[in-house]
Amino acid sequence: MENLIGTAPESILIHGPKKTLVNKYLWHDPKVGIVASYKPTETDVEDHFGVFRGVDQIESFAQATVVSCSGFLETIKQNCDFDHLKANFIPLFVSISEVNFRGYLEIGDVFICMGQITFYKFRQMTCDGRIYKVPPGLDLEAYFKSYTTEQFLNYELDPEFTLIAELKGVTGKGIKKNKFIK
Secondary structure, three states, rough: OOOHHHHHHHHOOOOOOOOOOOOEEEEEOOEEEEEEOOOOOOHHHHOOOOEEEEEHHHHHHHHOOOOHHHHHHHHHHHHOOHHHHHHHEEEEEEOOOEEEEEEOOOOOOOEEEEEEEEEEEEEEEEEEEEEEEEEOOHHHOOOOOOOOOOHHHHOOOOOOOOOEEEEEEEEEEEHHHHHOOO
């Protein structure tokens, strides 16, 4: 496997079905970063007036970036599959340096997380990135099919995409289960 394109997020993420906040991986360069999408559901906005909260946006971004990207790199490093990682490690959210919300998301909006890897070592990864609301009706798979690393690093998107959030220093780490759960 060269990258996460075509891989089902639930095959990587250990979060339960109500907490998996990634629908699809759209673009992935394992050493550079990832673009993933999500569409908030009724469950996601329950008791929140139909709004997909900022804290959930951060969680979606972390799942799409530091969990998915570091998990992918760990399978290569350890010469194993995702089932082995899920059986032996728990992804932990460690920190975030800064987040600025420029807009909001509602139930049914499709958004993308664009995360650029800034650090990776010893199962710990840090990413900077952005969340954009996708223009209605856009075929995301076709849009990102020929997307380049240069476009990704410059956040080059059609002007119809709406910037929702900018995130810096999102850090996650894979902790061995035997050290975490006793």
